[in-house]
Amino acid sequence: MQLLKFLAKWIAILVAVLAVVLLAGGSMLSPDFNVSRAITIEAPPERVYALVADPRAWKRWSVWNERDPAMRITYSGPESGAGAAWAWESKTEGDGKMTITAAEPPKRVAFDLFFPDVGTTSKGDISFGQDGSGTRVTWTMRGSMGSNPLQRWFALGADKLIGPDFESGLRNLKNLAEKG
DSSP states (O other), X not given: OHHHHHHHHHHHHHHHXXXXXXXXXXXXXXXXXEEEEEEEXXXXXXXXXXHHHXXXXXXXXXXXXXXXTTXXXXXXXXXXXXXXXXXXXXXXXXXXXXXXXXXXXXXXXXXXXXXXXXXXXXXXXXXXEEETTEEEEEEEEEEEOTTOHHHHHHHXXXXXXXXXXXXXXXXXXXXXXXXX
């Protein structure tokens, strides 16, 4: 019985120390994150731009749609360019909304992402530049996890968590755009 009391006491102390480390450590971390990946696509910028500026086209190349084909999607605003938006509900990929905030054919598409599950908004940008005979596509996302010390741990690892999804999405975009 004494052994059980002793173990319970040490487990409680260990849990308390771990909670303090997570909360105190998280409060000292930067809430900001930045993720960026790039790829060269052997297609003209206009073709690649069209697949990014139209939210309906994202379903054809986005890794998140690929992982959850049952994702519920609704579209609003214009078909493409500034003001075009899509919202999704997914049991595996979470819920969110993307709104295109700026579109400069065929140079750049900027957008805001809102994730209600964590209450955060991030800003994204996909730019298109000439790279030899192809198009250099750079996908960047910046955001803040706010004041929640536990969510700041996500900001610390955002590049490793989100970066591979960007890489897969860019490969899918490349395959789609190069098919013509």
